[in-house]
Amino acid sequence: MRLVSPRLTGTVLLILMCILPLSQTEAQTAVLIEDESFKSDAQAAIDSLYNQNQEEARHILKPWIEAHPDHPLWTLWSGMELWWTVLNDLHNTENDEQFFNVMKQADFEASRLLRRDRDHPDALIIRAIANGYTARHHSNREEWLTAANIGRKAYQAYSRLMEVVPNLPDNTFAEGMKRYYAAYIPENYPVVRAVSWFLPDGDREEGLRQLGIASRDGVFARPEATYFLGNILLNYEGDFEQALLYFQELVKQYPKNTYYSRLLARTLHQLSQYSEVAEFAENVIENSSKLPEQDRMILEEEIYYWLGLAQFRLGHLPEALVSFKQSYDTGQLLANSSRRPLQALSAYQAGRMSERLNKPDEAGFYYERVLDQENSDEAKRLARQRLGALN
Numbered sequence: 001m002r003l004v005s006p007r008l009t010g011t012v013l014l015i016l017m018c019i020l021p022l023s024q025t026e027a028q029t030a031v032l033i034e035d036e037s038f039k040s041d042a043q044a045a046i047d048s049l050y051n052q053n054q055e056e057a058r059h060i061l062k063p064w065i066e067a068h069p070d071h072p073l074w075t076l077w078s079g080m081e082l083w084w085t086v087l088n089d090l091h092n093t094e095n096d097e098q099f100f101n102v103m104k105q106a107d108f109e110a111s112r113l114l115r116r117d118r119d120h121p122d123a124l125i126i127r128a129i130a131n132g133y134t135a136r137h138h139s140n141r142e143e144w145l146t147a148a149n150i151g152r153k154a155y156q157a158y159s160r161l162m163e164v165v166p167n168l169p170d171n172t173f174a175e176g177m178k179r180y181y182a183a184y185i186p187e188n189y190p191v192v193r194a195v196s197w198f199l200p201d202g203d204r205e206e207g208l209r210q211l212g213i214a215s216r217d218g219v220f221a222r223p224e225a226t227y228f229l230g231n232i233l234l235n236y237e238g239d240f241e242q243a244l245l246y247f248q249e250l251v252k253q254y255p256k257n258t259y260y261s262r263l264l265a266r267t268l269h270q271l272s273q274y275s276e277v278a279e280f281a282e283n284v285i286e287n288s289s290k291l292p293e294q295d296r297m298i299l300e301e302e303i304y305y306w307l308g309l310a311q312f313r314l315g316h317l318p319e320a321l322v323s324f325k326q327s328y329d330t331g332q333l334l335a336n337s338s339r340r341p342l343q344a345l346s347a348y349q350a351g352r353m354s355e356r357l358n359k360p361d362e363a364g365f366y367y368e369r370v371l372d373q374e375n376s377d378e379a380k381r382l383a384r385q386r387l388g389a390l391n
Helices: 006-019 036-050 054-067 073-088 096-116 121-140 144-164 171-188 204-217 222-237 240-253 258-270 274-290 293-313 317-331 341-356 360-371 377-390
Strands: none
Touching: 036 054, 036 073, 036 222, 054 073, 073 096, 073 121, 073 258, 096 121, 121 144, 144 171, 171 204, 171 222, 204 222, 222 240, 222 258, 240 258, 258 274, 258 293, 274 293, 293 317, 293 341, 317 341, 341 360, 341 377, 360 377
């Protein structure tokens, strides 16, 4: 079988596109992102999607889907629904392939539309979002080169979108991320300084300002901009109180989103606000019975761990032991339990609480469970030390 040159194939397709007339339907794919009514409905649908209510989000979009059934936006939307499946439990890889395939299909459909209309705003934003989510998930899997290459495609689409629709608030998300990290990386990674001329102009303060605009006014990027603002302020700027406000805003806006609840508990712990951690975690656990079983277990594996640490810091050792055991037992029921870092951490802490409560046999049992894990080398080292001290 003879292979056809990709360059030749592309040339033939280009010639055909130039000489064959487009149908009326193909030539006039609606530009939804410039329709104020759509933007309002899209923001409401995004809020429902991020609040883990996919059915309500689809209901909001239904009139637009029926009016424009062939629009590539709906393939992207399916990918965004899958995004929350993979993000809620990053230790479960079984949905990765489907997620990547749907986002690849969204990118393909957008590129096909761009071949007919090279500056179609919807197609540009679909390419930017599809590749942006894909790059982020490849980075979750530590596939850095792939993430960088796909991320570049996302930014190229955003760059063109900024020229085509310069006043679109979502543009400020990409611009803000670029401005902030182009300044932050050379300042904090000396090895990059030698090639910093290769980076675009950076400005940390301007980057944060642009992200603030996206977090208030963006259509698709609004909640993501809020998340990245909190993450940057917490981990890079050291503005803990302001970061906490952004995470609290996300939890208030999306109370059914267990990812944000776990993030807020983690942030409160980092800020040593142990009473607040305990109060928040107990409230989340009380409401978790309303969640689907899988979502509830994913939430409880982590939230019980942060609750246990808070109880320990507050001097409530018996309660802390119960929480660490609950975290460990719940995680054992989830996918890839031997590779879940919280399993090693919760087992180790259960061992420490057992020791402090004069339960050496129980402590030994949990230290052995730490050694069963396929990660968390530091927890394993400490567990071996404690086992040696017990024997």
